[in-house]
Amino acid sequence: MRRMIIAGNWKMNGDRDLVRRIAERCSGAGVDGVDLLVCPPFPLLPAMAEQAPAGVALGAQDVSEYASGAYTGEVSTAMLVEAGCRYVLVGHSERRALFGDSNSRVAAKFAAAKGAGLIPVLCVGETLEERDADRTETVVAEQLDAVFDACGADAFREAVIAYEPVWAIGTGRNATPEQAQAVHAFIRKRVADRDAGVADSLPILYGGSMKPDNAETLLSCPDVDGGLIGGASLDPEAFLAIHACARPGG
Ligand code: PGA
Secondary structure, eight states: OOOEEEEEEOOSOOOHHHHHHHHHHHTTOOBTTEEEEEEOOGGGHHHHHHHOOTTEEEEESOOOSSSSSSOTTOOOHHHHHHTTOSEEEESOHHHHHHSOOOHHHHHHHHHHHHHTTOEEEEEEOOOHHHHHTTOHHHHHHHHHHHHHHHHOGGGGTTOEEEEOOGGGTTTSOOOOHHHHHHHHHHHHHHHHTTOHHHHHHOOEEEESSOOHHHHHHHHTSTTOOEEEESGGGGSHHHHHHHHHHOOTTO
């Protein structure tokens, strides 16, 4: 049975007070088979590493594809490991759309994360125009194939995929469970075509306006193995309410 992961992506939000409140609220919140992951901004990672209760994993929101050197403003995989991270998001749609992360750059970040022993959370998803033009599967396939080509299917053995339709992120308009399930099944099949064993154990999270009132139906889809939550992860009560909706095995 696949584990479920409920992940909070704080984006450029939060402060030490939120670290304290989330850490307190997550304490003792464990649900068997459901992992909690918190991805605050870089400067808050050490505080979260210090305060996070057992069972709450730490992740970063991005990483450099380079190991070290003259890359002003960048943060390396080794720095994330030292800060206590176990996970790192790569290819979030905001990085792709606003900061020029191409498919090949995302693949290089994925490879760097794997090389450092971090678990990459590869974010994929289509824009509204792409969905309307019936290009969802093509776009998601290209995003996945860039990583397959650079790293091989085996690299997905210790990795996570997050399907995040761009039109659902921060808009309050979530994908329906049917829409989410269809793309998640497509992703799993695409991975299974390369390696069925890897596909079977690969957690595929849904992201895009997941809230306590829509989490239960989204999380009960057979190929939805958790959520990547933006806005609602900034409210400890909402984040934990979503976590309480997750049941291992769908
Ligand atoms: P949202 O963001 O939950 O605020 O839509 C999700 C994400 O971008 O990871």
